[in-house]
Structures are given as structure tokens and as C-alpha cells.
Amino acid sequence: MIQTIKDFKYTQPFEPFDIELSSGRVLHVETPDHVAFTEFPQGRVAVLNDNGTSFIVSILHVVNVGHLPSAKGETDNGSLR
Numbered sequence: 001m002i003q004t005i006k007d008f009k010y011t012q013p014f015e016p017f018d019i020e021l022s023s024g025r026v027l028h029v030e031t032p033d034h035v036a037f038t039e040f041p042q043g044r045v046a047v048l049n050d051n052g053t054s055f056i057v058s059i060l061h062v063v064n065v066g067h068l069p070s071a072k073g074e075t076d077n078g079s080l081r
Helices: 002-010
Strands: 017-021 026-029 035-037 044-048 054-058 062-066
Touching (some): 002 035, 026 044
Antiparallel strands (some): 044 054
């Protein structure tokens, strides 16, 4: 799954994408600068938001990556989905 996220991050031209977690939470990645990977411990991904918040999650909790269908409500960056 980390490689899939990296593929989305480095795709040119970049397109915003979503990371769905096992809890059902969806993290929206608006730009390549909004996602990072940890070197130690491995297997963690960080999603950064413009409002100063961030989410660091284990890759074990990532169940889907891509352009997910819109749903009612808000994503964790405050964007309507």
C-alpha cells in the first residue's frame, strides 16, 4: 500500500486523491506536499492539512487509495466530500 500511495504522490500531473482507513475515515491528499512517509518506524504515512493538523497512521489501517466516490459529510481536512 505504501508503494500505491507513493505512485499517487509522484504521478505527473498530480491529481488529489484519498486514503481510506479501516475505521471508515477518509483522508484527502490535496497536493504532493500533503503526504509524507516515515523512515523509522517504517510502515507509517502522514497526511498534513493546511489548518496545521496532521494524521499519522499505520499502513496496516489503509484499506483503499485512489479517487474515492464522493460521500456526504466532511473529510478530515474539512473539505466537503
